[in-house]
Amino acid sequence: MDIQKDLVAASATPIVLSLLRHGESYGYAIIRSVREVSGDRIEWTDGMLYPVLHRLEAAGFVRSTWRTADSGRRRKYYRITKQGEAELARLREQWDVVHDALGRLAQSRKTGADDV
Amino acid sequence: MDIQKDLVAASATPIVLSLLRHGESYGYAIIRSVREVSGDRIEWTDGMLYPVLHRLEAAGFVRSTWRTADSGRRRKYYRITKQGEAELARLREQWDVVHDALGRLAQSRKTGADDV
DNA sequence: CATCTATGCATAGCAGTGCAAGGTATCTTT
């Protein structure tokens, strides 16, 4: 499924922060998790995700640490900060507002009526 | 409430199309409807909405007609096209995917776990 | 009547955004 760019962009931050809120993770694992949780319907490219992660770090919402796995692989682990959790709460509220509005419009029968 | 620009941008099209699906409307009325349906939490500026409407018309998703109200006011009424309805269905599906993913992440306790 | 406010629409300069594409590194498999 091809999700519109602006929707992908708008949703990336809350998705990443939500994931990290459950536990630290690294780039590739994040991409895999997003694919899984969306039933293979959201597929991020690494070229897209890493700038997002860097931005989030610059903003103080996440923090990174290099680590080496048993396999010898070096990975950059990200964890959410307190600021990041606060930001996530704000974003969630905004998404609720918008989703709520869309939900009402999907059902309402009268909203579009206009007067002369 | 200050909603992030990218979220406003991503949600504008489905909101407009949903509104018009219930009945034709014009700029100012659309802005008022959105404010109402969101409980005053989404406030669009006219400068933002009109380019959106023009874009939607260029894409064939809506069609416009000039009309004069009893008051003498000229208004540009917009109505959704068949294409527009199809597009709305597509967008709704995409929003569902993203909202679903966000919902799972808000509750899930295991998704962020990574392996070494 | 003049002025201000509310209603209605238009638009581009300025500001900004960001990912596709290409690259590096290194472990694992063929």
Added chain:
DNA sequence: AAAGATACCTTGCACTGCTATGCATAGATG
């Protein structure tokens, strides 16, 4: 040794769009 998988980096090129400003006009106010 070469190819594939894993892991991360980064910017040029492509693109996006709304803030600010402007026009028009009906209605309200002094």
